[in-house]
Amino acid sequence: MSENQTGVIERSTELRRAFDRSFSEAPGTRATELDDLLDIRVALDPYSIHLDQVTGVFADKPVTPLPGSFPELLGIAGFRGAIVPVYDLRTLLAYPRGGLQRWLILTAGQTRIALAFDQFEGHTRVARNAIAEEGGGQTQRHHVREVVRTAGFVRPIVHLPSILEMIRKRARQGNL
Numbered sequence: 001m002s003e004n005q006t007g008v009i010e011r012s013t014e015l016r017r018a019f020d021r022s023f024s025e026a027p028g029t030r031a032t033e034l035d036d037l038l039d040i041r042v043a044l045d046p047y048s049i050h051l052d053q054v055t056g057v058f059a060d061k062p063v064t065p066l067p068g069s070f071p072e073l074l075g076i077a078g079f080r081g082a083i084v085p086v087y088d089l090r091t092l093l094a095y096p097r098g099g100l101q102r103w104l105i106l107t108a109g110q111t112r113i114a115l116a117f118d119q120f121e122g123h124t125r126v127a128r129n130a131i132a133e134e135g136g137g138q139t140q141r142h143h144v145r146e147v148v149r150t151a152g153f154v155r156p157i158v159h160l161p162s163i164l165e166m167i168r169k170r171a172r173q174g175n176l
Contacts, residue, residue, distance in 0.1 A: 033128040037148060039155065040103070041119035043095045046155045048124065048148050049105065053160045056106040057120060063104075071097055072167075074116055079106050089115040092163055094142045111164050126150060131157065 036051035056079070063086045065075040074086045086104065091097050092115070101116040131148050134141070134156065143163050144156040 034125050035128050035131060035148075037124045037126065037155075037157065038105070039121040039124055040105075040117050041121060042090050042093055042117050043099070044118075046121070046153065047093075047144075048155045048157045049160065050157065051123070053108050054105045055108045055112075058104045058106070058114075059120070060102050061104050061114075063116070077104065077114055079112070079114065082112065084112050084114050086114040086116055087163075087167065089117045089158070089163075092143065092166070093158070107160055107164065109164075111168070113164065113167065115160075115163070124148070124150070 037048040038051055038054060038057065040047050040049065058079075061077050061079075063075045063077045066073060072087050072091045074088050076083050077086050078084075084106065088097060088101065090099070090101065099118055101118050103117050103120045104114045105117070106112060106114050126148055130150055131146050134144050134147055141156060143159050143166075145159040145162070146157040148155050148157055
């Protein structure tokens, strides 16, 4: 066997061992964890929503209005065989009500609601370290706990759990 052939055999043996070792070792953490976000607009302002908090995005879904005096509740809509309350994300984020909101998201989890918003802009995948906590104090926006920062934009992230909790509290008090 030539010296060149011996080197190739030794190299291939080492590569096979390294490959086999990779399955026997505990997986390491990925160098960069990624988060998926939906990019939307409420009024004219950009926002993002964590994709894992949403089970669907719908356009032009019929909403049946309900009688009542609660400005956040737009009505009900059918989703995958279930009747779900539809809330105005604009009002929940302390914007004045108005404009055509042709988009709906259906929230994930046990409590299913739909949130109406103005414009769907797309999907963004970012490194987890691009998401930072929103600054506290009196300047903190309603239902925003984080912001995403990239080279192209900065967007507040709507905190759906706080919206759901606010709706639950108001429902228990008879205000929704």
